[in-house]
Amino acid sequence: MTVHPRYTQTIAIFVLTLLTVLTLAVLVFIIVFVFGKGLPYISYDFLFAKPEDMGRSGGIFPTLIGTVILPLFAIIIATPLGVGTAVYLTEYTRENRITRIIRFGADCLAGIPSIIFGLFGFIFFVTTLRMGWSIMSGSLTLVFMILPTIIRTSEEAIKAVPYSYREVSFSLGATLWQTVRKVVLPNALPGIVTGIMLSIGRSIGETAAVIFTAGSSLRMPHSIFDSIRTMSVHFYILAREGISNKNAYATAAVLIISILIINLISYWMMNMFIAKKTK
Amino acid sequence: MAIALSAITMLVLIVLFIIKEGLPFIFKIGITDFLLSTDWEPAAGKYGIFPMIAGSLWVTLGAILVGVPLGLAGAVFLSEFIPQWAMKTIKPTIELLAGIPSVVYGFIGVMVLAPLIREYLGGPGLSIMAASIILGIMILPTVMSISIDSIKAVPNSYREGAFALGATHWQTIHMVVIPAARSGIIAGIILGLGRAIGETMAVIMVAGNAVKLPNSPLDSVRTLTANIALEMGYATGMHRQALFATGVVLLIIIMLLNYIAMTAIRDRGKKK
Numbered sequence: 001m002t003v004h005p006r007y008t009q010t011i012a013i014f015v016l017t018l019l020t021v022l023t024l025a026v027l028v029f030i031i032v033f034v035f036g037k038g039l040p041y042i043s044y045d046f047l048f049a050k051p052e053d054m055g056r057s058g059g060i061f062p063t064l065i066g067t068v069i070l071p072l073f074a075i076i077i078a079t080p081l082g083v084g085t086a087v088y089l090t091e092y093t094r095e096n097r098i099t100r101i102i103r104f105g106a107d108c109l110a111g112i113p114s115i116i117f118g119l120f121g122f123i124f125f126v127t128t129l130r131m132g133w134s135i136m137s138g139s140l141t142l143v144f145m146i147l148p149t150i151i152r153t154s155e156e157a158i159k160a161v162p163y164s165y166r167e168v169s170f171s172l173g174a175t176l177w178q179t180v181r182k183v184v185l186p187n188a189l190p191g192i193v194t195g196i197m198l199s200i201g202r203s204i205g206e207t208a209a210v211i212f213t214a215g216s217s218l219r220m221p222h223s224i225f226d227s228i229r230t231m232s233v234h235f236y237i238l239a240r241e242g243i244s245n246k247n248a249y250a251t252a253a254v255l256i257i258s259i260l261i262i263n264l265i266s267y268w269m270m271n272m273f274i275a276k277k278t279k
Numbered sequence: 280m281a282i283a284l285s286a287i288t289m290l291v292l293i294v295l296f297i298i299k300e301g302l303p304f305i306f307k308i309g310i311t312d313f314l315l316s317t318d319w320e321p322a323a324g325k326y327g328i329f330p331m332i333a334g335s336l337w338v339t340l341g342a343i344l345v346g347v348p349l350g351l352a353g354a355v356f357l358s359e360f361i362p363q364w365a366m367k368t369i370k371p372t373i374e375l376l377a378g379i380p381s382v383v384y385g386f387i388g389v390m391v392l393a394p395l396i397r398e399y400l401g402g403p404g405l406s407i408m409a410a411s412i413i414l415g416i417m418i419l420p421t422v423m424s425i426s427i428d429s430i431k432a433v434p435n436s437y438r439e440g441a442f443a444l445g446a447t448h449w450q451t452i453h454m455v456v457i458p459a460a461r462s463g464i465i466a467g468i469i470l471g472l473g474r475a476i477g478e479t480m481a482v483i484m485v486a487g488n489a490v491k492l493p494n495s496p497l498d499s500v501r502t503l504t505a506n507i508a509l510e511m512g513y514a515t516g517m518h519r520q521a522l523f524a525t526g527v528v529l530l531i532i533i534m535l536l537n538y539i540a541m542t543a544i545r546d547r548g549k550k551k
Contacts, residue, residue, distance in 0.1 A: 105287030113477020
């Protein structure tokens with residue numbers, strides 16, 4: 001017996017719609033659930049007060065500082081490296097063995113799970129280089145993690161700069177370096193910044209790599225060699241050790257809001273960038 | 280030039296240090312004992328990671344069973360059946376959700392999913408099934424957005440050809456579009472697989488972490504990643520080396536998967 005193609009089509013569309021709606025419903029549920037449980041507890045005091053009793057009560061201010069500082073340092077170090085690599089790959093060389101090796105390195109690095117970065121950061125920065133559990137070790141480990149994203153997005157952004165821009169610059173007698181600095185990079189900037197924003201988003205949400213390198217001290221840090229706890233780590237500890245579900249939900253809500261804002265900004269910038277380029 | 284080599288230098292550094300810490304241990308214990316023994320009692324000097332390898336495999340397989348059908352169905356539906364403008368809002372939304380930290384997924388698994396499983400299906404709740412569902416949801420955005428991209432990349436002339444032969448839209452999709460987009464879809468699935476195997480925090484929270492070979496999907500398991508993260512905090516000496524050795528095994532699995540994914544993507548590029 002064969003079923004008429006029109007019926008299979010109806011059934012297929014029905015199943016596809018069902019599955020898609022289910023998917024979207026699950027994703028929406030997660031956001032609504034966390035916000036519903038967490039938002040009521042967020043207040044000025046929660047954000048800007050010191051935690052008390054291991055986070056059972058009080059606020060999350062030190063973890064807020066940790067969440068800002070760790071990705072910030074990581075970005076400061078990773079951006080020159082990543083953009084430099086992208087400039088080299090696109091402007092200074094052709095496709096050859098070296099570029100293939102570089103791309104292979106970046107692709108592999110992108111696929112390594114965060115727990116491996118954590119292990120590596122622990123044995124390299126914390127132990128071998130004797131930095132201890134500190135902001136320094138944590139940021140440097142994050143650099144390893146976000147570099148591939150920055151390379152990839154910067155490369156795309158630089159490639160999107162029309163070749164005619166470079167030709168005009170060369171015809172005015174500019175050197176390659178002048179062209180890169182004054183023509184290519186400014187035009188690729190929005191794309192590069194998008195990559196940076198995405199990396200910040202990823203760093204903020206990271207737990208496994210951070211907990212083994214930056215530690216989980218709840219005190220305010222005094223130098224970059226002090227241990228610090230980020231919001232994700234704080235949330236993990238609150239939730240896993242059952243310290244306070246109320247504060248865990250509230251921290252999760254703050255975490256998701258920050259990441260959504262950062263991702264939204266990067267999407268908006270990417271669209272602006274694409275719109276400008278296709279004009 | 281020197282800067283450009285930073286990425287590969289970092290990769291080499293990571294691989295080198297993980298191997299330096301882990302490999303001598305593997306040889307000391309013996310590869311077969313380390314990989315195939317089911318006894319993990321660091322205090323008694325027993326280091327067999329077979330239960331964890333099995334745990335990682337089960338959980339990842341489960342994640343694929345949950346994530347791939349949903350992700351693929353979503354991708355087909357979104358790229359073939361709905362208007363462009365709706366697609367333009369839904370796809371970014373899905374990708375935004377990829378940014379939700381894994382700890383949050385884990386927490387939802389603990390608070391919502393595990394009690395449901397415990398109540399309606401039995402077992403401890405924190406189980407292979409819970410971990411599979413949570414990981415499946417976590418890899419959804421990856422599978423979906425790469426599949427959408429490769430379905431979109433199938434030239435419209437293919438579809439027109441199928442329509443001209445009198446095929447329905449669904450026939451066109453499953454006989455023409457999906458086969459044409461196959462390598463991209465496979466790459467998406469493998470990347471999702473890599474993410475599922477490498478995921479740590481969410482799995483620790485929902486898989487239950489018992490070191491034993493599971494008998495059913497409702498049993499608790501410990502994955503390779505969970506094994507590292509759970510014991511890293513207090514491990515010293517041999518025990519710590521054993522964790523790095525676990526890392527070596529994990530790294531090898533991930534590298535293999537990435538290699539396969541990269542080859543799949545490259546083949547797609549060549550075909551065009």
